[in-house]
Amino acid sequence: MENHVLDSVLPDIRSSFESDDRFRLFISHYDRLFSTHPQQDKSAHQFTRIWKHSISQVLFLRSLLDHPAHFDLLSKLILKSDYFVDNLVRDPHLFSWLQNTQILTGSFSEERMQKDGQRAATGSDLRSTQIQLLKQFHRKYTVAIGARDLLGLDSIRETTFYLSSLADCILLHISEILNREFFRDGIIPGFAIFALGKYGGRELNYSSDIDLIAVCENNDELEWRGRNLPVTDVLHRWIQAFSDVIGQPDSDGYFYRVDFRLRPDGEF
Secondary structure, three states, X not given: OOOOOOHHHHHHXXXXXXXXXXXXXXXXXXXXXXXXXXXXXXXXXXXXXXXXXXXXXXXXXXXXXXXXXXXXXXXXXXHHOHHHHHHHXXXXXXXXHHHHOOOOOOOOOHHHXXXXXXXXXXXXXXXXXXXXHHHHHHHHHHHHHHHHHHOOOOOHHHHHHHHHHHHHHHHHHHHHHHHHHHOOOOOOOOEEEEEOHHHHOOOOOOOOOEEEEEEEOOOOXXXXXXXXXXXXXXXXXXXXXXXXXXXXOEOOEOOOOEEOOOOOOOOO
């Protein structure tokens, strides 16, 4: 097999199969799926990244051969989005989860997504671990919604609605985490956050900013951490902490770009 795009890793791929026939069949399937990719070298690199970071490299390749629909899905994910590929590399369990659950059959279950989000948010008492688990949850469902989109299971309206519902889930859990930190006595001032733009219209896409506005019912003084402060001062600190958690990247990435600066005079 000369001058194949996977030349550098073909010996490793061959060693994963118990016979030459199975190996040749795998390469045949790969060629059929990836030959239409406009950047075949890049696609081969992305495929290799995902395979090399899989939980079991042997089982990963064999599973693709035994389940052509999963091979086809992987090809589409690689073709359509570097973001999807990066998430599959970052979380080796993710593609297996897509394969072995019912997330890619039937209608999308918002109830299931909410339950998974709740489990992530309550999976630890440490704030840093809670945020990490929520980022894993966010990646998992962003890729799941994208996979359903690529497979034609949902309309554009449904896809953007599910992405907006995912944002609801993330933002509500982050709000609860911050409320516990800011208001330890459990008395939360009367303020609220409204979604605007694509988020407010339930039309988020995969790269949309989150446009928000915060309001409070009055500007009375509030005893907060041993000081008497106007509610708006406390709200300002809360918004800054909220924006940092949502929008500041770390080793696990970030949730969303968030913008509270309404125009005109957005800085105020």
